[in-house]
Amino acid sequence: MALLASWEAWIFLLLLSLFRSVSLVDAACECGYSVNSTSDIEYAVFTDLLESDFTKIKNFQDDTDWQPQVWELDPEAALGPYGRATRLEAILPNPAVNLNINSKGIYGGHAGLNLLVPRNYTVIKGEKYLIGAELDSARNDMFYGTFRIGYRTTKWAGTCFGFYWYHDDNQEIDTELLSREINTTHTLLNLVLHTPVGGSNLEALPGTFQVAAIPLNSSAEIHELRFDWTPTAITWYHDGLQVWTISNTTLFPRQPGHLVITHWSNGNPLWSGGPPEGNAALLLTYVKAYFNSSDEKRVGDYEVRCNAVGGNNGDDRICEIPAQVGPPKYGNGNGNGIGNGANKLPYFFSNDLARNATFNQTVYEEVKKSEGEKVGGGPGGGAGTGGSKVWRPAAQCSVMLWMVFLVILPMVGGL
Ligand SMILES: *[C@@H]1O[C@H](CO)[C@@H](O)[C@H](O)[C@H]1NC(C)=O
Ligand SMILES: *[C@@H]1O[C@H](CO)[C@@H](O)[C@H](O)[C@H]1NC(C)=O
Ligand SMILES: *[C@@H]1O[C@H](CO)[C@@H](O)[C@H](O)[C@H]1NC(C)=O
Ligand SMILES: *[C@@H]1O[C@H](CO)[C@@H](O)[C@H](O)[C@H]1NC(C)=O
Ligand SMILES: *[C@@H]1O[C@H](CO)[C@@H](O)[C@H](O)[C@H]1NC(C)=O
Ligand SMILES: *[C@@H]1O[C@H](CO)[C@@H](O)[C@H](O)[C@H]1NC(C)=O
Ligand SMILES: *[C@@H]1O[C@H](CO)[C@@H](O)[C@H](O)[C@H]1NC(C)=O
Ligand SMILES: *[C@@H]1O[C@H](CO)[C@@H](O)[C@H](O)[C@H]1NC(C)=O
Numbered sequence: 001m002a003l004l005a006s007w008e009a010w011i012f013l014l015l016l017s018l019f020r021s022v023s024l025v026d027a028a029c030e031c032g033y034s035v036n037s038t039s040d041i042e043y044a045v046f047t048d049l050l051e052s053d054f055t056k057i058k059n060f061q062d063d064t065d066w067q068p069q070v071w072e073l074d075p076e077a078a079l080g081p082y083g084r085a086t087r088l089e090a091i092l093p094n095p096a097v098n099l100n101i102n103s104k105g106i107y108g109g110h111a112g113l114n115l116l117v118p119r120n121y122t123v124i125k126g127e128k129y130l131i132g133a134e135l136d137s138a139r140n141d142m143f144y145g146t147f148r149i150g151y152r153t154t155k156w157a158g159t160c161f162g163f164y165w166y167h168d169d170n171q172e173i174d175t176e177l178l179s180r181e182i183n184t185t186h187t188l189l190n191l192v193l194h195t196p197v198g199g200s201n202l203e204a205l206p207g208t209f210q211v212a213a214i215p216l217n218s219s220a221e222i223h224e225l226r227f228d229w230t231p232t233a234i235t236w237y238h239d240g241l242q243v244w245t246i247s248n249t250t251l252f253p254r255q256p257g258h259l260v261i262t263h264w265s266n267g268n269p270l271w272s273g274g275p276p277e278g279n280a281a282l283l284l285t286y287v288k289a290y291f292n293s294s295d296e297k298r299v300g301d302y303e304v305r306c307n308a309v310g311g312n313n314g315d316d317r318i319c320e321i322p323a324q325v326g327p328p329k330y331g332n333g334n335g336n337g338i339g340n341g342a343n344k345l346p347y348f349f350s351n352d353l354a355r356n357a358t359f360n361q362t363v364y365e366e367v368k369k370s371e372g373e374k375v376g377g378g379p380g381g382g383a384g385t386g387g388s389k390v391w392r393p394a395a396q397c398s399v400m401l402w403m404v405f406l407v408i409l410p411m412v413g414g415l
Helices: 002-023 296-305 399-411
Strands: 033-035 044-048 048-053 066-068 071-073 083-086 090-092 112-117 121-125 127-137 142-152 160-168 171-178 188-194 208-214 223-229 234-238 239-246 258-264 278-294
Touching: 044 142, 044 160, 044 208, 083 121, 083 258, 112 258, 142 258, 160 223, 171 258, 188 234, 188 239, 208 234, 208 239, 258 278, 278 296
Parallel strands: 083 127
Antiparallel strands: 033 044, 048 278, 066 127, 071 083, 090 112, 112 127, 112 278, 121 127, 127 258, 142 223, 142 278, 160 171, 160 258, 171 188, 188 208, 223 234, 234 239
16 A cells, blocks of 8 residues: 555656646747748748837836937037937836726826937037937847837927937948928838948938838827848838838848937938927837847857757747738737737737747846846947947936926827
């Protein structure tokens, strides 16, 4: 009887261990994330992921995937009647109360991260500056990728919203949206490829600059701006529809870089215009970036985790990135936010815990800080700016200025 009991105990333990291993979810996407299905004629696979669901972020300092910038360009360097200064206080999270019910943020208006350009100038060392905001990705090893941002522009004319991949002023994939170029029926997208073989901001090479008119007012609803960079094409999309593509690979970037999001004004009527007549808020709801890495360690990690599932030819090794079809939808009460149908919230692999789809990725999680390594600061660069930006650790926090912004936030256009 004692012997039997011990056998029973063994079987019990065996069953328990089986049960425990079943309760763990096998990982998915170890071999990457694909644009289009791998059974399509054309597709691209990317090994790494950066997903930021800005509708959930309460304290932006917790999101170590992004480095908020603090720098100043005097009016001469900023090429405007006003200088440009970026401040942490111009980055205002407005997390959702409960996205399963509606899109409302805790300060009212639509949930998301606000990048502010206040209407009033600030005097710094005797000169007039307009405050703006800039976020640079901590990952600086992006080489090829698909880069997507959920955004709603400000209704105030006179600011520039930039979303771009950046190595230096000659290797940059750029999208700039000027709020003065939005009317009731259209929004213009300025699409620029800064090339390693010449051309400049003022004189772009043929085939490297395009203005696309999108038939909507982008300050009314959330939309998705996207660009894909593969070995054969650089293609821009809006709400999932292709707007422009370049296939002359001579013009393509040759070194790795990072992502930049900016909202700014320098009062120059030839570009940003402004200053805006109201406190201008650009609303961001997410960034989703799937990219290859130039970092040997990340490449090695990919090989290890992908090879480990080599024998398993399940469809889950390479995961197709759901394509955004039409404007992203919020607040339809669809529960878990999984899926991409007409009534689904935007999809994040990193929110899909049941799928275990971001194993060994450097993603932001509410409970756990991102594993994203912070790269040493560097200039964010960008069209129309010199390379003289200095990144300083996000240390100083002017409580006064922050409070002023918090007070004006509810009054900001469209919020
Ligand atoms: C996800 O997959 C990895 C790799 O197989 C595994 O180590 C981990 O325990 C899984 N996580 C969960 C929550 O199941
Ligand atoms: C995905 O498929 C579409 C439609 O066939 C094609 O235009 C696009 O270039 C493909 N994307 C990639 C990255 O291959
Ligand atoms: C901005 O300037 C106007 C006019 O000088 C002033 O009335 C207003 O209080 C200022 N707003 C803020 C937020 O400082
Ligand atoms: C765009 O839509 C917003 C929100 O409805 C509105 O406030 C704004 O005036 C519109 N812009 C134009 C130029 O019509
Ligand atoms: C709105 O902008 C579009 C694109 O620039 C332009 O074609 C259209 O004429 C503009 N509409 C008005 C009423 O100005
Ligand atoms: C990204 O890297 C993976 C692994 O090396 C490779 O299979 C894939 O083709 C690369 N993607 C692109 C778009 O080149
Ligand atoms: C690609 O761009 C380079 C640099 O502008 C140019 O010399 C070349 O003719 C272009 N190739 C094609 C096929 O257009
Ligand atoms: C996961 O990634 C990190 C950072 O790239 C690396 O140090 C680690 O060895 C990886 N772990 C596994 C199990 O792949």
